[in-house]
Amino acid sequence: MSLMQSPLDSWLPRLPLGAWTESAVDWATGTLGPFFDGVAAVVEALVRPLNDLLTGVPAVVVVLVLAGLGWWLRGWKFALGTAVGLGLVAGMPYWEETMSTLAQVLVASTLALLMAIPLGVLVAENKRASAVARPVLDLMQTMPAFVYLIPAIFFFGIGTVPGVLATLVFSMPPGVRLTELGLRQVDKEIVQAAESFGAPPWMVLLRTKLPLALPTIMTGVNQVIMLALSMVVIAGMVGAGGLGDVIMFALSQVEVGSGFEGGIAVVILAVVLDRLTDSAGDRFPSARAQRLARQAA
Amino acid sequence: MTLKRALALTVTAALALGGAAACGEQDDASDNGKKITIGYMAWDEAIAASHLWQDILQDKGYEVELKNLEAGLVYGGLANGDIDLFLDSWLPQTHASYLEKYGDKLEKLGVWYDDASLSIAVPTYVEGINSLADLAGKAGSFDGEIIGIEPGAGLTKATQEKVIPEYGLDGKLKLKTSSTPAMLAALDGAIADKKPIVVTLWHPHWAYAKYELKDLADPKGTLGQAEQINTLARTGFGKDFPEVTAMLKKFKMDGEQLASLEDLMFNTHKGDEEKAVEEWLKANPEYLNTLS
Numbered sequence: 001m002s003l004m005q006s007p008l009d010s011w012l013p014r015l016p017l018g019a020w021t022e023s024a025v026d027w028a029t030g031t032l033g034p035f036f037d038g039v040a041a042v043v044e045a046l047v048r049p050l051n052d053l054l055t056g057v058p059a060v061v062v063v064l065v066l067a068g069l070g071w072w073l074r075g076w077k078f079a080l081g082t083a084v085g086l087g088l089v090a091g092m093p094y095w096e097e098t099m100s101t102l103a104q105v106l107v108a109s110t111l112a113l114l115m116a117i118p119l120g121v122l123v124a125e126n127k128r129a130s131a132v133a134r135p136v137l138d139l140m141q142t143m144p145a146f147v148y149l150i151p152a153i154f155f156f157g158i159g160t161v162p163g164v165l166a167t168l169v170f171s172m173p174p175g176v177r178l179t180e181l182g183l184r185q186v187d188k189e190i191v192q193a194a195e196s197f198g199a200p201p202w203m204v205l206l207r208t209k210l211p212l213a214l215p216t217i218m219t220g221v222n223q224v225i226m227l228a229l230s231m232v233v234i235a236g237m238v239g240a241g242g243l244g245d246v247i248m249f250a251l252s253q254v255e256v257g258s259g260f261e262g263g264i265a266v267v268i269l270a271v272v273l274d275r276l277t278d279s280a281g282d283r284f285p286s287a288r289a290q291r292l293a294r295q296a297a
Numbered sequence: 298m299t300l301k302r303a304l305a306l307t308v309t310a311a312l313a314l315g316g317a318a319a320c321g322e323q324d325d326a327s328d329n330g331k332k333i334t335i336g337y338m339a340w341d342e343a344i345a346a347s348h349l350w351q352d353i354l355q356d357k358g359y360e361v362e363l364k365n366l367e368a369g370l371v372y373g374g375l376a377n378g379d380i381d382l383f384l385d386s387w388l389p390q391t392h393a394s395y396l397e398k399y400g401d402k403l404e405k406l407g408v409w410y411d412d413a414s415l416s417i418a419v420p421t422y423v424e425g426i427n428s429l430a431d432l433a434g435k436a437g438s439f440d441g442e443i444i445g446i447e448p449g450a451g452l453t454k455a456t457q458e459k460v461i462p463e464y465g466l467d468g469k470l471k472l473k474t475s476s477t478p479a480m481l482a483a484l485d486g487a488i489a490d491k492k493p494i495v496v497t498l499w500h501p502h503w504a505y506a507k508y509e510l511k512d513l514a515d516p517k518g519t520l521g522q523a524e525q526i527n528t529l530a531r532t533g534f535g536k537d538f539p540e541v542t543a544m545l546k547k548f549k550m551d552g553e554q555l556a557s558l559e560d561l562m563f564n565t566h567k568g569d570e571e572k573a574v575e576e577w578l579k580a581n582p583e584y585l586n587t588l589s
Contacts, residue, residue: 157379158370239336239364239374249365252339254478258568 025154032155040161046107047160054099059090062099066272073279085268094246098265101232101242104160105273108167109228113221116172120179120220121205130180137173145170145231149238163240167231174223182216183209211286218281225273233266332360333538336371336380340477342410342501342526343385345558346550348570350384352578353585354541367449368395375531376402382534382545386527387413391451403529409548410501410526410555415452416512417443417460417520418498420488428514429464432495436469444483444496448474452497459519472497484508501552503559544588554581 029036054062063086071079089098123130148170152162186209194208210217236244243262250259281287333354337343351361364371364380372395374380386392396403419426426435443466445453456472480496481504487494488508495513498504528545535542550558557580562573578584 153370153373157377158364158366158374159379237367238370239366239379241364245365249339252365252476252478254476254482255568 025151029154036155039165040156043107043111043161043164046111047103047164050107051100051103051160054103055096059086059095063087063090066276069276070272073276073283078275078279082272085272089265089268092261092265094243094262094265097242097246097262098269101229101244101266102269104164104167104232104235104240104242105225105228105269108164108232109171109221109225111164112168112172112224112228113175116175116220116224117179117217120176120217121183121210123176124180124183125205133176137176140169141173145234146237148231149235153238158239160240162238163232163235163244166235166238167228170231171224171227174227175220178220178223179213179217182213182220185216186212211284212290214284215281215287215290218277218284222274222277222281225277226270229266229270229273331358332362333381333541334362334364334379335382335384336364336366336374337383337385338368338371339365340385341503341559341563342555344570345555345562346384346409348562348574349558349577350382350545350548352571352574353544353588357540359541368392372399375399375529378531378533381531381538383529384409384526386529387451387524388527390521390524391415402532404532404535406528406530406535406542406545407548408525408527410550412500412523412552413526414500414523415455415520416498416500417456417495417515418510418512419493419495420484421509421511422491423493423495426495426513427511428516429460429519430514430516432513433465433469436466438493439470439495441470442473442495443470444480444494445472445474446477446480446497452499455520456497460515463517463519470495501555501559503556503563506556506560507564547588549587554584 063083066086067079067083070082089095119133123133145166148166149162152166156162156165183205190212191204191208194204199207232240232242233244233247236242236246236248239245243266246262247259247266249255250257250262282291335347335350337347347363351363354361364374366374371380371383372392375383376399386396388396417429426432432439443456443461445456447453453472453474461467461470461472480498484494484496484504485508486492498510498512504510528548530542530545558573558577561577562570566573566576
């Protein structure tokens, strides 16, 4: 790497940003070791049983359960589509990898949402928190996904745990943003009405704002799951296993066939999860009320 | 609605029960402490040797997991104990930097292949070029390109930093990096069309069995001397798995054995490594006896 010489060189000090980051990570690996071990144990305790469950039962059971969910949430057409799509995946040699990818996505996105939604409420209610959170969220979303893997390896070695945690960090921001957006978009007049009945602020939040913001929050949930799915594949690079592993191997061997099979499995998983979370948001009473109001208008 | 709910509940209950049963089985398998993780990067001889040993050890009753990672991560994994075994350590040169960093956290179990070397090769029908020194004058016939492999490979580094400057190829031939399979695809295509091509390659490789190739002489020694492929294990592996360690210390392969295994794995049974290993072991029935 040759650095360009420019007249500004003497004016601009060379910031040892990389060195600082390295020493920060070094310090964290040493000092926070027990904490990271605890985190790793928790993630392991969540992923492993779910992974064993999904890979342990016959594929046909998983297909039926997801199709049943689809039937309940969206209707028989979608159920049929789910059954056909997942049936196709089950017919390929990568069912087990697909299920462990699903397990990782479910754990990572659940953990991400457990942090993202309360954070979203906080930044919606608090202007200062919002100002602080915005640049941090921007950084989280624009940082190239691969970069998250590097500290993850340092803190958690290789395997499923660093993969899930890098996925968690990568997929969190839309959950925070859309929760904030949903709460800010709630009609001021309705909030005022609630307040004029003497409802305390937490009651207004719980009984008025959150229900009305739910459809937007569910969009956030959906986005988190989609991002998690894309990251889990990248996490194949650090030995997280699952479809990422299949795709990485296909890439390094340039095996078009198995790469495509792995890719299609990801696509089908994504479509099913996307539609399921999408329709879950429409089932809340508040969403139904809003739909009826729109129809009446 | 109620019918659907009932159905969903029934199926979910079935799933939960099945899952519980599966968990019960899982525990039995992982309790006996016979799980071995083999790390490998997607180099042909690494894939071949790792799958061979997976087969051998599974027959002995071990649970073997293969993890495909970049070389740096394999060494890191060995050093912190995430990975038990690594069968494709190129020493003394190619992997020297990793050994420097992690050498004190590894156990060396010996050399299993001792004639590994980097090369720059052309098909035999390319005439008038027998040495790297001949390339500078003929750059035009190769479209100004040496077809290389992965950007991070030691072979790429040696070609870029030693071969090109020392044989005066700067500005005449560029090293085009992509991936090993892409290089092999380019080689295959050029040979099919009888076109001149120059590639970075190495021994052991099945390409030498499949095509008529010649290595270009390297009078300046830019590509280094022949290397050895070593078996490495994490610290403490020898104590935890004495039986496996004893077998691994006896592990040896000659050029022909490895080339035939790779040919089965990457050409005949592409995508089905297990089948390739089984077939190779059938064709070499005496091989397993050399390990005990």
